[in-house]
Amino acid sequence: MIYSGPNQKLNMEYNPSDHPRASTIFLSKSQNDVRDKRKSLFINNHGTSRRKYSSCSTIFLDDNTVSQPNLKYTIKCVALAIYYHIKNRDTDGGMLLDIFDEKLHPLSKSEVPLDYNQHDPEQKQIYRFVRTLFSAAQLTAECAIVTLVYLERLLTYAEMDICPGNWKRIVLGAILLASKVWDDQAVWNVDYCQILKDITVEDMNELERQFLELLQFNINVPSSVYAKYYFDLRSLSESNNLSFPLEPLSRDKAQKLEAISRLCDDKYKDVRRAARKRSASTDNLCGIRWVPAILS
Structure with a gap:
């Protein structure tokens, strides 16, 4: 067990990856930046907005639903959530694990820079990394949402931060696990070695094993938790002016x-x-007697 003591047990009750009423971590980490962006947007645009609104003659809808999310924009939102996790991480850094250290376990044969853990990645860099894996493995948008659930569950259970030196391997481990649990046609570890050609199957197996242990083998994602993450990602996109495309x-x-x-x-x-x-x-x-149903 990773947790011990009353404080840790109390925190588990408010873990958003397990409980639908707990607020997602990425949304709370983005709030300060979002307020600053809104002020800047209002000053520069004098309160104007380019958002499309429905009228009596035209109704605008997007193709993004909780059961069938839009793949491209869901990946963009997940990348943005990871970006805020890294940018607004705790200053003490939390617990660091060797299995996620890119210096100890590089994803390519290229030499890892000495300052690999000093500079925060840009949102575009995170998006390209996630998009490449999802495109090559042909993963679904639902898998991206589950990936974010597993990522926040890992950070909570293991009491660690995602930072410049470990974000790629943490995201890779979350995607690896989500693709096996969620998608009907699971992607094998050897398939990821075809995508990231310089890593070994043994490394992927060890990454999966330790990720599962840190999750305490809790890979269940209730439908209520999934829906909460979906709608919080939509809120994140709206507040960052990353709206899903609307069509008449x-x-x-x-x-x-x-x-x-x-x-x-x-x-x-x-x-x-x-x-x-x-x-x-x-x-x-x-x-x-009609009783409200609780989905799980």
């Missing part, structure tokens, strides 16, 4: 949405009829 609602898309709505409405009516039928067999001793 076409006739075909409106008809599809209407058909889906009608199907859901029919299913809901069937459930109500079935409930009434079951309640009639109780000899009217009690009526129908």
Whole structure:
């Protein structure tokens, strides 16, 4: 066990990667920067906005939903969340582990600079790294969200920070685990060696093993936690002017949405009829009682 003592146990109760009511770490780390960006944007643009708004004649929608996120923009948001983790990390650095140290376990044969752990990566650099892995391994947007859940779970469980010297291997380990747990067609460790040609299978196996141990083998992601991370990523994108692309609602898309709505409405009516039928067999001793469902 990594945690010991009452304070650590109390912190576990507020771990966002396990509990849907706890605020995500990346969103809280971005708040100070977001306030500064909003002030600068208001001063430079005099309060004007280029955001598209729906009207009586035109309705704008994006193609990003909690069940089918947009891959490109989800990766951008996850990269932005990782960027804020690194930029606003704790000053004491927390616990450092050799398995994530890029100096001890380089991802390429190129010589690692002496100041490899001194300079924070830019958001674009993080995005390119994540996008390359997702594109080569053909991973889904949902996998990107689970990757962020595992990353924050690691930082919380192991009481460590993600920093310039370890961010690549931490992200790689989170992607490796998420791709195996989430995607139907798992990517093998040897497949990542084809993407990052200078690393060995043994290194990947050890990275996965230690990542799992640090997570205390807790790889479960409740649907409520997944949804929270999805919506917090949307909030992060909005506050950083990284809005998902909006398109006018076409006739075909409106008809599809209407058909889906009608199907859901029919299913809901069937459930109500079935409930009434079951309640009639109780000899009217009690009526129908609707209780809010908790997804997990």
